[in-house]
Amino acid sequence: MIRDREPSRERRxxxxxxxxxxxxxxxxxxEASVEVRRRFQFFGWVQSYxxxxxxxxxxxxxxxxxxxxxxxxxxFNSIVVPSQVIAMTTSSNSRLMxxxxxxxxxxxxxxxxxxxxxxxxxxxxxxxxxxLRAGFEELLVHGVARPQRPAELESLFVFAAAxxxxxxxxxxxxxxxxxxxxxxxxxxxxxxxxxxxNRDAVPLLRRPFHRAPITEREAQVLMWVREGMSNQQIGxxxxxxxxxVKNHVQKILQxxxxxxxxxxxxxxxxxxxxxxxxxxxxxxDERAGA
Numbered sequence: 046m047i048r049d050r051e052p053s054r055e056r057r058x059x060x061x062x063x064x065x066x067x068x069x070x071x072x073x074x075x076e077a078s079v080e081v082r083r084r085f086q087f088f089g090w091v092q093s094y095x096x097x098x099x100x101x102x103x104x105x106x107x108x109x110x111x112x113x114x115x116x117x118x119x120x121f122n123s124i125v126v127p128s129q130v131i132a133m134t135t136s137s138n139s140r141l142m143x144x145x146x147x148x149x150x151x152x153x154x155x156x157x158x159x160x161x162x163x164x165x166x167x168x169x170x171x172x173x174x175x176x177l178r179a180g181f182e183e184l185l186v187h188g189v190a191r192p193q194r195p196a197e198l199e200s201l202f203v204f205a206a207a208x209x210x211x212x213x214x215x216x217x218x219x220x221x222x223x224x225x226x227x228x229x230x231x232x233x234x235x236x237x238x239x240x241x242x243n244r245d246a247v248p249l250l251r252r253p254f255h256r257a258p259i260t261e262r263e264a265q266v267l268m269w270v271r272e273g274m275s276n277q278q279i280g281x282x283x284x285x286x287x288x289x290v291k292n293h294v295q296k297i298l299q300x301x302x303x304x305x306x307x308x309x310x311x312x313x314x315x316x317x318x319x320x321x322x323x324x325x326x327x328x329x330d331e332r333a334g335a
Contacts, residue, residue, distance in 0.1 A: 070098065074225075078090060082236040083236060084237060095222070095226075101123075102122060102124045103123075104120070106120075106202055118142065127179055130179055134203065145203060148186070154195055155187075158186075161176055185211045187202055187219050188202060188223075189223065263293050265283060
């Protein structure tokens with residue numbers, strides 16, 4: 046197995062556009078995630094909302110369980126896969142999963158692409174061959190570790206697409222959605238454990254409320270960015286110039302320490318910055334329809 050941290054441009058398959066040009070794709074995925082509480086809902090969310098961001102036919106989700114003092118994995122597959130694939134990906138002690146965990150830790154907590162070649166040590170090679178025969182040539186891996194303890198994982202996620210290689214763009218998407226993927230999976234675990242009467246449920250994440258210093262106008266611009274509008278469309282809607290919209294967007298990116306429009310929308314949603322503007326927008330729509 047080869048760890049490929051910087052995929053080349055040649056590996057991009059199909060015509061893909063940066064998510065920053067289509068922030069509504071990310072927004073829809075994040076909005077839908079808050080309603081996910083059961084395993085079947087998680088599977089539907091992954092297949093419906095995450096597919097445009099990270100293509101997948103096989104998704105392995107792991108969360109640390111204190112009772113077992115280890116990561117516990119579950120596998121979701123949208124195509125038929127051999128039983129050996131399920132067995133090896135749900136075992137934290139399989140050579141494959143240990144290699145993925147160790148490789149991710151060695152990459153300093155960054156998303157990693159692993160190319161399968163079937164030429165690793167005898168134990169890993171046999172498991173890789175099973176995946177290769179199933180049509181999986183590569184695994185995209187990312188996770189969450191405890192603060193200041195990079196070797197102590199709280200969660201780990203593995204994405205694989207049959208007969209297709211992931212792109213650098215998809216790796217960037219995974220890094221962007223990871224906090225929500227992590228929170229959603231822990232919520233599913235907590236709900237399922239509670240429904241099963243298990244007292245050792247994974248605790249729900251609590252996100253503290255913070256408000257960044259963006260102005261009311263910037264919040265309005267960001268709300269329309271969220272809807273997928275271009276600078277020209279936002280300017281026309283708000284009655285301001287395109288240059289003014291660009292200036293607002295640049296200030297928003299700086300204030301939220303965001304790299305692009307999609308990341309700004311994600312951070313704003315996480316910080317509840319759009320709530321007031323959404324309410325005002327809804328109230329205006331109701332008045333217009335009255």
